[in-house]
Amino acid sequence: MVEYPRTTIEFHDMFASENDCMRYLERIRFDQIFSCPHCRGTHARRRTDGAFRCLNCGRNISVKSGTIFHQSHIPLRTWFHAIWEMVSHKQGVSALGLQQTLGMRSHATAWDMLRKLRQAMVRPDQERLSGLVEVDETIIGGLRPFTFGRTPTSKVLVLIAVEDKGVQGMGRIRLKVIPDAGADMLERGVRSMAALESCIRTDGFKGYLRLFSLGYGHTMIKKRDVKDGSDTTPLVHRVASLLKRWLLSTHQGAVHAEYLQEYLNEFTFRFNRRRSRSRGLLFYRLVEIACAKRPDIHLPRERKKKKSR
Numbered sequence: 001m002v003e004y005p006r007t008t009i010e011f012h013d014m015f016a017s018e019n020d021c022m023r024y025l026e027r028i029r030f031d032q033i034f035s036c037p038h039c040r041g042t043h044a045r046r047r048t049d050g051a052f053r054c055l056n057c058g059r060n061i062s063v064k065s066g067t068i069f070h071q072s073h074i075p076l077r078t079w080f081h082a083i084w085e086m087v088s089h090k091q092g093v094s095a096l097g098l099q100q101t102l103g104m105r106s107h108a109t110a111w112d113m114l115r116k117l118r119q120a121m122v123r124p125d126q127e128r129l130s131g132l133v134e135v136d137e138t139i140i141g142g143l144r145p146f147t148f149g150r151t152p153t154s155k156v157l158v159l160i161a162v163e164d165k166g167v168q169g170m171g172r173i174r175l176k177v178i179p180d181a182g183a184d185m186l187e188r189g190v191r192s193m194a195a196l197e198s199c200i201r202t203d204g205f206k207g208y209l210r211l212f213s214l215g216y217g218h219t220m221i222k223k224r225d226v227k228d229g230s231d232t233t234p235l236v237h238r239v240a241s242l243l244k245r246w247l248l249s250t251h252q253g254a255v256h257a258e259y260l261q262e263y264l265n266e267f268t269f270r271f272n273r274r275r276s277r278s279r280g281l282l283f284y285r286l287v288e289i290a291c292a293k294r295p296d297i298h299l300p301r302e303r304k305k306k307k308s309r
């Protein structure tokens with residue numbers, strides 16, 4: 001694995017110049033094996049300007065091509081600094097906070113960078129949850145202090161899935177904006193978040209009744225099954241309250257419904273790596289994910305031969 005900075009001082013030492021960032025990106029992308037994003041060719045030679053020429057299709061491949069940094073006018077150093085800000089603060093960073101820290105003139109640029117990074121935070125090959133998975137919906141927005149958009153009624157329904165690891169507590173989570181709580185939508189949501197072998201635990205809502213016939217194990221906890229006042233889906237409610245607190249603190253509740261899924265991506269990224277031994281490791285992971293995320297260019301995953309220089 002490529003090394004990563006462990007402290008802010010180390011970060012600034014490692015990435016003092018644009019060239020340092022380019023070399024780091026190159027190590028993450030092509031350390032062992034070159035892979036052409038256009039033709040999957042695995043042979044290349046390095047050009048004098050630092051890019052590669054694919055020996056199969058003859059295209060020049062910049063180390064940034066096929067990543068979210070491609071065709072960005074923002075220096076890689078600024079991108080890396082934004083990623084560091086995002087992961088080194090436990091609660092993340094707002095666009096205004098980023099703009100101030102990086103001394104950027106434009107709030108819109110900071111906002112765009114954070115959006116791109118949030119979009120990238122879900123891996124294209126994301127695994128579905130497994131084992132015992134608790135699922136429930138929660139409402140974000142609508143009532144004060146959460147008021148999305150112009151209308152006070154713009155509430156957003158979010159489906160939450162949490163792995164129940166028993167004595168070890170919660171495992172991974174998945175969060176998804178859904179348009180309504182009809183059975184079709186809930187089933188589609190569950191299918192995208194949990195693997196078929198898993199056992200889904202829900203409350204007694206009838207929208208979940210068909211999960212069993214879809215091939216899932218299904219346990220329903222109804223109100224009468226729990227002690228007075230107890231929660232039927234306590235793990236989901238814990239995640240929902242952490243999510244709402246995060247939206248209120250870091251982002252002051254100023255999250256537009258249209259962009260909520262992106263914020264959910266960020267929350268999920270951080271939550272699922274909450275036991276990570278180092279913030280720097282999150283930095284490495286996010287740069288790595290940013291390299292794999294470009295819907296218009298398919299990056300092949302099978303890499304066979306070593307690159308030739």
Ligand SMILES: [Zn+2]
Nearest residue numbers: 036039054057
């Ligand atoms: Zn090629």
